[in-house]
Amino acid sequence: MFDYITGTVRQDRDSLLRDGTPYRIRPIGVDDRHLMLACFERLSPESRRSRFFAVKPALSESDLAFLTSADGFDHLALGAIRLDARGEEVELLGAARCIRLGADSDSSELALAVADKAQGQGVGRLLLTHLTEDARARGIRRFRCEVLATNDGMRALLAGPDSRVSWLDNGTLEYDYFFPEPQDHAQTLWPYLVDPLFAARLGADAWASVQEQILDDSFSAGKTLLGFWVGRWPIGSCPLSETIAHAPRPEPELA
Numbered sequence: 001m002f003d004y005i006t007g008t009v010r011q012d013r014d015s016l017l018r019d020g021t022p023y024r025i026r027p028i029g030v031d032d033r034h035l036m037l038a039c040f041e042r043l044s045p046e047s048r049r050s051r052f053f054a055v056k057p058a059l060s061e062s063d064l065a066f067l068t069s070a071d072g073f074d075h076l077a078l079g080a081i082r083l084d085a086r087g088e089e090v091e092l093l094g095a096a097r098c099i100r101l102g103a104d105s106d107s108s109e110l111a112l113a114v115a116d117k118a119q120g121q122g123v124g125r126l127l128l129t130h131l132t133e134d135a136r137a138r139g140i141r142r143f144r145c146e147v148l149a150t151n152d153g154m155r156a157l158l159a160g161p162d163s164r165v166s167w168l169d170n171g172t173l174e175y176d177y178f179f180p181e182p183q184d185h186a187q188t189l190w191p192y193l194v195d196p197l198f199a200a201r202l203g204a205d206a207w208a209s210v211q212e213q214i215l216d217d218s219f220s221a222g223k224t225l226l227g228f229w230v231g232r233w234p235i236g237s238c239p240l241s242e243t244i245a246h247a248p249r250p251e252p253e254l255a
Helices: 030-042 045-052 061-067 123-136 152-158 185-194 196-200 204-232 240-245
Strands: 013-016 022-027 075-083 089-100 107-114 142-148 163-167 172-178
Touching (some): 022 123, 030 075, 030 089, 045 107, 075 123, 089 123, 107 123, 107 152, 123 152, 142 152
Parallel strands (some): 107 142
Antiparallel strands (some): 022 075, 089 107, 142 172
């Protein structure tokens, strides 16, 4: 999928949850009404209250139209979708969206919900991370979000040194979540590689994420290094890549 905002080819992001469940992070569009409706119907009354600030019995047609009408610039929406063994999309595990607060604003209103069966698997963190990445590419630098004081999961998700929180009426908090500066992977992962105690202070989920990133980066670096040496290692007076390219091919045997 081509992203006309960033000028790059946008690919769906597939990976595994903590329990090994395969999932895909991708934008939510008009063809996802059935996924959105099925996900809502699986939400418990408490999860519905945390998302909509009321025990909402059902989604109306106008609700579904709004939830699937992101324009990709002022209104962004991402879904985490469970995949089956063949890589086919099965069900929506959670969704996150942000809506820009006024023309040319660098702030947007955030909303996020995760199906009860997928809570505790890191879905919320994944959605927030990817939504932040996409929003940053569109000039957004901050999420604003109202959260019920009883919504411990969302409060933990938005807590951080760059967040500001204030109390509103009726047991509601308002968070200003300022985007952290993007970090180079090498700088981010170096402390874990040289200081085992630093890694030991992480939770199992965070350490698993770090390991995955180390493996991904190492694999990419290995391919680059291999390509470098294949192209330059000499055999006689000729680089290996040229030696392979110009090596004589055996004649086929005739029956």
